[in-house]
Amino acid sequence: MSLLDIILGRKKTTAVVAKERLQIILAHERAINEFNQESGTPSWLPQLQQELVAVIAKYIKVDKNDLKVNLEKRNNLELLEINVMLPERDNVNVCTP
């Protein structure tokens, strides 16, 4: 694509189309394949939990057992459930970000 094409806003290149198509189809296929594993839970779930704990712990004093992450599949619906147990009111230790 030449500069002139970009300035005149001519149609997007086929490489851009290819990338968009891949991103869409792979997002779909990854979701399916992750659920197909024997464990029944996606492989990214433990990491999501760890990262969430790390973020919340920046503001509120929580440890890793205070956060429960669960993913359920009912028919066509996927439900991501995140439960955070907050500490008792007077123990809340707000860290300045």
Place this chain on the structure above:
Amino acid sequence: MARIIVVTSGKGGVGKTTTSASFATGLALRGYKTVVIDFDIGLRNLDLILGCERRVVYDFVNVIQGDATLHQALIKDKSCDNLYVLAASQTKDKDALTEEGVEKVIKELSKEFDYIICDSPAGIERGAFLALYFADEALVVTNPEVSSVRDSDRILGLLASKSKRSESGQEKIKAHLLVTRYNANRVESGEMLSLQDIQDILRLPVLGLIPESPDVLHASNTGTPAISLSNTDVSEAYLDVIARFLGEEKPLRFVMPEKKGLLRRIFGGGR
């Protein structure tokens, strides 16, 4: 203990065997005792790419079935002292490879070699599965093309879930991206996925970029691994791959096209 590296891709024709031959040769040239195994049972080709097709007497399946010893089946490379080849068999029996058989051969090779390179067949059938099952690291060979990228993604899923390391809860297989048949001019003109695009999608560290080149055909015509052609972009790119794999700092080359004139930049056209 040997390090086991699978060269895999899912899709056929992207350069797995070319890469296996060059990667194994490169490691051997650096002084590592290296063996390269062809897992493509029924469609043996690594022997042709390495130029040892007339010296195949016994093959991988002969060893597994006990018809030959490993030492009878290993072929010493003609030009490189540290390199050995274990050819695939031409049998049509797809079940000739067994998990136990492959494990036994790999264990025995591990005692003697520094690196075991497993050249995977295309697809996700038994041969491809067994090629990756015992691996410590993987070279995922990908072309800048939608079907190749999609199939590589599938293979990454298998590496993460169906390998010995994943099943036994060991550290994950270390996967590296190797993009082959890259044409920087076509990338610049927006006709081809860029290295960055492929990285964005597959999220893998890049081990190397091999430019599209007529020299690869010359290499296979003559049974010379591409890394051994001197003074070509392809051999330079594979030498860089080896250096990076061994932990040396090497900036990526062949990512950008050769410089074009100002007028052509403005108005486009030409390659």
